[in-house]
Amino acid sequence: MSPTEIEALVPRVEILSVRRGARLVQRHDPGGAVYIVISGLLLVNQYARSGREVGYRRLQPSSYFGEIAAIDRLPRSANVTALTESIVGRLPEPLVAELMAGAPNFTRAVLEDLAAMVRALSSRVFELNAVSAPCRVQMELVRLATEAGIEENQAVLAKAPTHAEIAVLAGAQREAVTRELNRLEARRLIAKQGRTLTILNVDGLVEEIERLGGDEPEL
Known part of the structure; x- marks a missing residue:
């Protein structure tokens, strides 16, 4: 128009x-x-x-x-x-x-x-039918990173969804989301500070998805 x-x-x-x-x-x-x-x-x-x-x-x-x-x-x-x-x-x-x-x-x-x-x-x-819950959480993070904008292989989610909100989108239990986010933080793929979630290595997250048997998510 x-x-x-x-x-x-x-x-x-x-x-x-x-x-x-x-x-x-x-x-x-x-x-x-x-x-x-x-x-x-x-x-x-x-x-x-x-x-x-x-x-x-x-x-x-x-x-x-x-x-x-x-x-x-x-x-x-x-x-x-x-x-x-x-x-x-x-x-x-x-x-x-x-x-x-x-x-x-x-x-x-x-x-x-x-x-x-x-x-x-x-x-x-x-x-939902072929991919594990941890992998679905990672896929959701890649989607969120793409929405926020990826620069130099990183993305900052200034008002990141809560664990419960990620669970709803990923079709997972909130406890499973918390465990996976803690694991990714320990591997320095993400960093959390208050409501801000930083994806430190988007390519690394995609590699993790592939390792767990998932495909790069449709955006």
């Missing part, structure tokens, strides 16, 4: 402030609005009947969500919860339908993102 077209959409976008812990989208709820993350961090997840939380992906600024229900007009497929204080832009359902029908570049971008999501989720299904 051209800058002029984007500028014309601004008055039609509702800006929402979301407090930490608030659930912005509820699984099974109706609705076809699409949300764009302006600031903050959100988690796409759902819960099993046992109460176990399953995390799909974290949403950074410039990410968006809600497009699946907007396309198939079925209820929401997952929850979206704010991990931090966040600001999102809400594109109402009629606006999304208008863009899908009349803005080919918008539709093409959504399709490309959906294809990338399918690839990433396929990779995660494989990991």
Whole structure:
């Protein structure tokens, strides 16, 4: 879309402030609005009947969500919860339908993102069934490093996810995450200080993944 077209959409976008812990989208709820993350961090997840939380992906600024229900007009497929204080832009359902029908570049971008999501989720299904929990934790660290930006083979996660949050994303127990992070720190592959987690050797972490029988994760 051209800058002029984007500028014309601004008055039609509702800006929402979301407090930490608030659930912005509820699984099974109706609705076809699409949300764009302006600031903050959100988690796409759902819960099993046992109460176990399953995390799909974290949403950074410039990410968006809600497009699946907007396309198939079925209820929401997952929850979206704010991990931090966040600001999102809400594109109402009629606006999304208008863009899908009349803005080919918008539709093409959504399709490309959906294809990338399918690839990433396929990779995660494989990991859960064929890769050990320690290896999945390492893969999640590589994903987080890529999101944060890798420079000179290192990455700094200024507000790193908690052990419990990593466990949700990696499909592991929190205790297993703690053990693996302590082991990686002892090997000087990572360093922890408060909420800051530094990946000291991204290539070394990838080598560790390969040693444990995993593939470099889809990002």
